[in-house]
Amino acid sequence: MPWWITGRDPAWGEFERLRREMDNLFSTFSRDLSPSSLWRESKLFPLLNVTEKDEAYTVTAEIPGMKSEDLEIKIEGDTMTIRGERKPLELKSDESYHRRERATGVFQRSLTLPGNVDSENVRANYKDGVLRITLNKRKPPKSAQIAVTTE
Amino acid sequence: MADQELQVSEKKEVAPAEGELTHEGIYFTPAVDIYESPTEVVLLADMPGVGPGQVDIDLKNDTLSLIGRVGGKPEEGSSLLAEYRMGNYFRNFRISDVVDREKITASMKDGVLRLVLPKAEKAKPRKIAISSE
Numbered sequence: 001m002p003w004w005i006t007g008r009d010p011a012w013g014e015f016e017r018l019r020r021e022m023d024n025l026f027s028t029f030s031r032d033l034s035p036s037s038l039w040r041e042s043k044l045f046p047l048l049n050v051t052e053k054d055e056a057y058t059v060t061a062e063i064p065g066m067k068s069e070d071l072e073i074k075i076e077g078d079t080m081t082i083r084g085e086r087k088p089l090e091l092k093s094d095e096s097y098h099r100r101e102r103a104t105g106v107f108q109r110s111l112t113l114p115g116n117v118d119s120e121n122v123r124a125n126y127k128d129g130v131l132r133i134t135l136n137k138r139k140p141p142k143s144a145q146i147a148v149t150t151e
Numbered sequence: 152m153a154d155q156e157l158q159v160s161e162k163k164e165v166a167p168a169e170g171e172l173t174h175e176g177i178y179f180t181p182a183v184d185i186y187e188s189p190t191e192v193v194l195l196a197d198m199p200g201v202g203p204g205q206v207d208i209d210l211k212n213d214t215l216s217l218i219g220r221v222g223g224k225p226e227e228g229s230s231l232l233a234e235y236r237m238g239n240y241f242r243n244f245r246i247s248d249v250v251d252r253e254k255i256t257a258s259m260k261d262g263v264l265r266l267v268l269p270k271a272e273k274a275k276p277r278k279i280a281i282s283s284e
Contacts, residue, residue, distance in 0.1 A: 041234055045158060049234060049235060050230070050232035051228035053227060065262065089184065091186055095186050099185040105157035105158070126261075127202075128202045129198070
């Protein structure tokens with residue numbers, strides 16, 4: 001072991017530098033309010049994938065075997081909620097299960113939307129058991145050049 | 152029962168040894184329900200992303216193979232959140248002699264495959280055509 005490790009220098013200085021860097025890193029995270037930081041991973045049904053393009057966000061979820069009227073999508077303020085129920089099969093008295101793996105029940109999942117989503121301009125579509133929600137972004141205001149007058 | 156909360160179940164990837172898959176890509180094991188009535192056995196398999204024309208059902212000897220190929224392309228753009236993976240589906244079932252192999256019917260709707268296996272005495276191998284809805 002080299003002698004200088006116990007001598008607080010320069011290894012100690014390296015520790016201090018790392019600690020400062022970590023602190024900076026965490027404060028950067030907590031200040032980060034960019035759209036991408038709003039999409040948080042969870043273990044709630046349905047699992048979601050979110051992608052971003054220039055003009056829109058796309059949220060997709062695999063929810064097989066639903067009727068579109070049993071799916072509810074609501075936007076209140078900056079919160080979008082996906083809600084529904086996957087109903088169990090109704091078996092007749094002379095029918096019986098051999099195997100039952102497909103999950104049933106109610107589900108609800110809420111997302112905080114980025115500020116640039118145009119909540120009046122949201123489309124949802126359900127095909128082959130996949131729900132796809134397109135959230136268009138609000139168009140940025142046209143850029144304007146401001147003339148500076150001199151007095 | 153009605154208000155039971157639906158739990159997330161992670162998609163299970165098919166182990167390579169389970170089947171001889173010649174196509175590339177990820178394969179998941181679909182969740183299935185199987186129930187029996189006095190006249191038939193019904194199999195339901197969750198295969199979200201698979202359309203009516205993208206299912207292959209093969210019956211060889213006593214083995215019924217389901218293969219569902221996921222239709223849509225991955226979403227364009229940069230990924231902000233990726234909680235589930237897209238992939239194909241594969242699962243084998245053993246069919247008993249109770250099933251009339253000539254009369255098996257299949258339909259695909261909203262990402263759920265429904266196979267109806269009527270009961271009978273015959274046992275002949277054949278390929279099953281899919282009806283689309």
